Amino acid sequence: TLLTPPAFAYSNFFIAIAATGSTFSPSTSLTIGTNAEFRVDQPHVMAGNVIVAEGGKMTHTANVNTENYKFNLTLQGNMTVQAGGSVDVTGKGYAANYGPGTHNANNCGASHGGLGVGGLSCYGSIVAPVSFGSGGRSGGAGGGAIQLAVSGMFRNEGAVRANAVEVTANTGAGGSIYITAGRMMGSGPIEANSCINVTGANPGGGGRLALDVTNVGETFSSYTGPITANGGRKTTTSGGAGMVYLRTAGQGLYGGTLIVDNDNLTGLGTEIGSNVTDAAVNNVFIRRNGYLLMDESQTLMVNGMWSNTASFTGLTDSEVIFTGGAGSTSTIYGSTTFNGLVCTNGGKTLLFAARSSNMVDTAGRILFQGSETTPLVLRSTLSGTAWKLNVDSTADQSIHHVDVKDSDASGGAEITAINSTDSHGNSNWRFVTIIPGATITWTGGLNTVWSARENWDLDRSPVETDIIVIPGSLARYPVLDADRTVGRIAIQSGASLALNNWDFTVTSNLVVAGAMTASGTETVTLMKDANFTGGSFTAMRSTISIAGSGLQAINLATQTFYKVNVLNTNTVAFGNGFSATELRCEAASGTRRMQFQQGATFNLRDMALLGSTTSTNIVLRSSSVGQK
Secondary structure: OOOOOOEEEEOOOEEEEOOOOOOOOOOOEEEEOOOOEEEEOOOEEEEOEEEEOOOOEEEOOOOOOOOOOOEEEEEEOOEEEOOOOEEEOOOOOOOOOOOOOOOOOOOEOOOOOOOOOOOOOOOEEOOOOOOOOOOOEOOOOOOOEEEEEEEEEEEEOOEEEOOOOOOOOOOOOOOEEEEEEEEEEEOOOEEOOOOOOOOOOOOOOOOEEEEEEOOOOOOOOOEOOOEEOOOOOOOOOEOOOOEEEEEOOOOOOOOOEEEEEOOOOOEOOEEEOOOEEOOEEOEEEEEOOOEEEEOOOOEEEEOOOEEEOOEEEEOOOOEEEEOOOOOOEEEEEEOOEEEEEEEOOOOOEEEEOOOOEEEEEEEEEEEEEOOOOOOEEEEEOOOOOOEEEEEOOOOEEEEEOEEEOOEEOOOOOOEEEEOOEEOOOOEOEEEEOOOOOOEEEEOOOOOOEOOOHHHEOOOOOOOOOOEEEEOOOOOOOOEOOOOEEEOEEEEOOOOEEEOOOOOEEEOOOEEEOOEEEOOOOOEEEEOOOEEOOOOEEEOOOOEEEEOOOOOEEEEOOOOEEEEEEEOOOOEEEEEOOEEEEEEEEEOOOOOEEEEEOOOOOEEEEEEEEEOOOOOOOEEEEEOOOOOO
16 A cells, blocks of 8 residues: 555656555546656556656566566546656567467567467457567567556557567567547557567567547547557568557447558568457458458458458458348458358348459358348449459359349359349349259259259259259269258269268258268268168268257168267267267267167277266167167
């Protein structure tokens, strides 16, 4: 506890908040003067106003290999950083050689919000960052973390910095700045940068910035200072930009704008990977040589605008998902190649910039689905002027209940829109009406490609509501060209289906009287019954995943499988036996039941049953009580 006069000013020494629950709160104002430092190492709350005068500084203690000390201050008043004053945690994050974004052996620039050259994956929250910048391997320390909540006005005429320490090679990554205030004003910089002059090897990545104004009607228009999270500057390849996230009153935690901006530096990417959290925002701006990189199987949810005037890459199975309910609008500016482009909200409108050209990549996915009564509306920003959508021939298309106008798809594969509206001006679109439960039969009339409509008797590729028949005695049989989800399917005697390293999900019944062939590690997911009687299965290292929610009758018909994974939350009844390298069932909660055909033989090299630690919840039984 430190008791002071209501208005307290000091110079030439430091005051540190070293323990939680500390008492230090001048009731009227605190002024941090020349050569003075206010060091906040633990979360702290203060009343009154705070002024950081010229030569004064707020900071936290430097860290080494753990996140022990962070600047976390809640202020029930106003805060002013005067010219020459600072809130500065530069170089106080992870020390050199430490942190999740630095390589454990090789010299590198460290990653955080952006990728460092030679560094590991990016990490931290997009919308509420509090993580440190990592230190470069054999280089410099990363930036620390500032978390500041001001109930009144935050004015910065000095500097707020969470930069990496300045070195010329193997630089650290920028840290984190997370400021919430009723209003923000000023012209001073707010920075979470790596180093500004990397003359040697391996610049680091930028950090993370999130700013939030909470007073109704306030924007960032009164803040004129630079807000940056740049990668380390090098004349050849710089570090990747960090992330800047801005939101105003009423937008909610995920309602702000994400900005990826590398100040026109040519650098590495700003990665959304498995160690990055909160990938849901309102708007996205990629600009000034920013490069947004989405790793495999990652998603980014966007409620409002997408503007790409720089670079974007979505790796395999990544998806940009446009959210927002009926009556909402998202506008897509620039030209982007998506791996997955998704919107499934009926009544929403997607506006594509007139004359823009967007693509869905090789083996990607386009999923546009409205509903029967409220279609998804696809339009140009300028009625009568085309917008281009080029879909690769290997991409999976699932387009239902859309209303399309002015779309030019002539640069890619024909787009098939099911039960949809052609509002004119469309090129290379095909509008098809489908009645659920229709039977569609493979003919192989063109080649072996599953998605080619010429290979099916209804002159279209199957949809999930179809009953699919693959008959015997044909010259050509289907080979999957992407992950596919189907309803009911029968592979008849003499017929075959090659999975071709793609996953296959069956939501209704599967009958395999012919051949199903895996090539590698595919997963066949069964949601209903399956019967392999009279058929064959080439397993390789594939997995049969039994994932329904009701009773499933699974007759694997003495076939040999690699892995059989039971995810069903009810009962699986196995008939006629089978062989497998592994039968696995995991259930931390709930109950899993497996019933085995009486008298059948089940040959398993491994059986892994991982149930609850508090109760017996995986039950194995014979189909006949008392019989083996």
